[in-house]
Amino acid sequence: MRIAMIGTGYVGLVSGACFSEFGINVTCVDKDVAKIEGLKRGEIPIYEPGLADLVVTNARDGRLSFTTDLAATVAEAQAIFVAVGTPSRRGDGYADLSYVFAAVDEIAEALTDYAVIVTKSTVPVGTGDEIERRVRARRPELEFDVVSNPEFLREGSAINDFMRPDRVVIGTDSERAQALMRQLYRVLYLIETPIVFTSRRTAELTKYAANAFLATKITYINELADLAERVGANIQDVARGIGLDGRIGRKFLHAGPGFGGSCFPKDTRALIETGRQAGQPLRIVEAVDAINEERKLQMADKIVAACGGSVAGKTIAVLGLTFKPNTDDMREAPSLAIIPALQAAGATVRAYDPEGAKRAQELLTGVIWGENAYQTMEGADALAILTEWNEFRALDLKRVKTLLKAPIIVDLRNIYTLGMMEAAGFDYISVGRPAVEGAATEEGKR
Known part of the structure; x- marks a missing residue:
């Protein structure tokens, strides 16, 4: 099988390298000529433990390659992963999908046979529907499926998270697409990783729900930390005391200066805006975002x-x-x-x-x-x-x-x-x- 990975940012590069480690032929595509030439030389544009060795080894063995030619790459691929940025949109915090749609429009023109278009980027609920509409409008004769396959990679632990994930979420109602995705993740089936098949919209919401919940845990323990200081308690002991409860869990209960990074801030804001657009405000998540900025x-x-x-x-x-x-x-x-x-x-x-x-x-x-x-x-x-x-x-x-x-x-x-x-x-x-x-x-x- 051959994969096209559109985007060589954090998610695209890590995912492409890990799929190639599974034995799949992966071509990573990016418009940034300097970045692609650097990757061909083994120069990694981000710091992630273990990633450089993975890229160099699989490129040497011919399973991983890099190019700026999207059309030629897509034409040969059975699965095309969209892993471009979805930054917060100015004004309302909603996800800026311009990079996603630009990539999809190019993919639609380049497809020659049945393929699965997979959104690896974090996108709001309903984005998969819009992707499908755009491709059908351009190429009504094509056979294709659109799948949501959100990533759950932690920066600093991304290689292990991809190779040994808690779960893989795949959103599609197409049996043909399900079969192809099972083949892609066959290695994880062998180690009995839970593969969760859902509807596309459910998969899209699952990604945001996960990140917002973790952001909420961080904000909760931070607010409790402030109270602990006032009343003479120790928040580390409090976190241990509640974290040992299996219903709560110990992870993400470390008090600190607030969360940051490429995911939690933008994803909480995008989920907030999704709730507003749907007429269902998410007041807890709204508070989490506001408190974190103040912190x-x-x-x-x-x-x-x-x-x-x-x-x-x-x-x-x-x-x-x-x-x-x-x-x-x-x-x-x-x-x-x-x-x-x-x-x-x-x-x-x-x-x-x-x-x-x-x-x-x-x-x-x-x-x-x-x-x-x-x-x-x-x-x-x-x-x-x-x-x-x-x-x-x-x-x-x-x-x-x-x-x-x-x-x-x-x-x-x-x-x-x-x-x-x-x-x-x-x-x-x-x-x-x-x-x-x-x-x-x-x-x-x-």
Whole structure:
């Protein structure tokens, strides 16, 4: 079988590489000539653990190729995956489907025989119907099916998520399309992965429902974290106490500075707009989106408060810029709101991220860029941890203390224990846990 993967962004490149690892011939198509030429040379435009090896190996073995020629690729494919961007539309937050429809129109002109057009992009309910209408209007003589096959890939864990998914959702009422999709995912059948066949509209809604629910869990634990701080409780223990309930589950109950990335923010907004258009407002999801935006600025206030209520004339060292570790993705990252807020309050910001610094430099101005964690914090008045990269989890605290002007750490990811910070002599502020006045304790000992 031969697959055409339209789009070499995060979803398209990961999906194409993983399908080729299954032994399927995959050709990835993109209009960006420079990107395609780079991929042919083995240059990966995104950071995702394991992806470079997967691309290079399968390209070498002839199962994975890259081109800008959509027409020739589609003409030979039995399945054409649409994996182009669906960013939030300005004004109402609805998904911008212009890239999807542009790709579909080109696909319609290039098809020569029966094929399945598969939406891998995250699209609102009813998009598959519109795709089918557009193709039939252009090529009424063609035999084809339109299938919804949403992705559930976590950045930083995408290869494992594709190879060993919790489930695969496939939306189609066509038996012919179902048979082809079963063949594509045959490897996963062998490891007994649940394959959920639904109607197309149900599959489209399932994707949004999943992301909105996870975003809601994050927002819920963040609000509880604020309450825990007020009443003297520990949110990590609360999360453990409720997460062990099988009805709730432990995942996505980590308090922090709010969610970001390429999916949760835009997908919650698109679902909100879908509800409004259908005359069924989603008030919980609306609250989630609003609270998450407010939270990022609240985290800047937390850093200011830790510095005595003012950061004017002070230098703040920031470790971690990406919205999560193991990715270079800066989309909707909390750092993009927190750092400008600190600068507006008069602070000088020095920052470091293991993989995201290059992209961050395109989005943030006036920041002094560190070469490593320790160089970044040298002479700073306080340290703020915004992303929980592994290399920040075991910092040499004695060295940190000698580098900082004042022993102040604001940990927005709760990666250190309270006891460790107290013993090391830091004033330590985290999220949803009691503040530690380790510096005062150290002074008392002397």
